[in-house]
Amino acid sequence: MPQSLILHGKDxxxxxxxxxxxxxxKKILLTLxxxxxxxxxxxxxxxxxxxxxxxDYNSFYNDRIxxxxxxxxxxxxxxxxxIYGDNCSACKAIKNEALYTxxxxxxxxxxxxxxxxxxxxxxxxxxxxxxxxxxxxxxxxVKIENGLVIEVISGGSSVLNxxxxxx
Numbered sequence: 001m002p003q004s005l006i007l008h009g010k011d012x013x014x015x016x017x018x019x020x021x022x023x024x025x026k027k028i029l030l031t032l033x034x035x036x037x038x039x040x041x042x043x044x045x046x047x048x049x050x051x052x053x054x055x056d057y058n059s060f061y062n063d064r065i066x067x068x069x070x071x072x073x074x075x076x077x078x079x080x081x082x083i084y085g086d087n088c089s090a091c092k093a094i095k096n097e098a099l100y101t102x103x104x105x106x107x108x109x110x111x112x113x114x115x116x117x118x119x120x121x122x123x124x125x126x127x128x129x130x131x132x133x134x135x136x137x138x139x140x141x142v143k144i145e146n147g148l149v150i151e152v153i154s155g156g157s158s159v160l161n162x163x164x165x166x167x
């Protein structure tokens with residue numbers, strides 16, 4: 001609907017004054033104003049829930065760690081592991097934003113571990129994750145320095161905060 005048809009509050013007052021004593025005309029204008037305002041609000045405020053492009057974990061195939069024994073032995077002295085699960089609703093909710101953010105990192109390295117159970121995660125990560133975070137699970141981001149687990153962060157918004165802090 002063209003914006004020129006949407007009446008704002010001050011426009012309604014002006015039209016109301018023009019129609020001074022005509023009660024029927026005021027009712028019609030009020031009805032028209034409310035109808036246009038509701039339609040205008042609906043289309044003006046509706047925004048997509050997720051503004052990140054649709055992405056897939058397969059795009060990061062070379063950054064996947066499938067062997068539990070390799071999770072703490074990557075070549076970088078400092079790196080991160082993003083732990084997710086295909087059946088995890090929180091992982092699905094942040095997936096596109098997380099992947100988009102990781103795709104454009106230039107300095108920090110993030111590896112991916114798909115885990116449906118703790119048996120797919122290195123024991124040190126699980127131990128520290130459970131000890132420091134009562135809600136340890138997916139999604140999680142793990143900071144590794146020189147083969148040691150430095151920090152385990154769990155939960156969608158917390159993981160995104162860490163990812164956004166990387167460069």
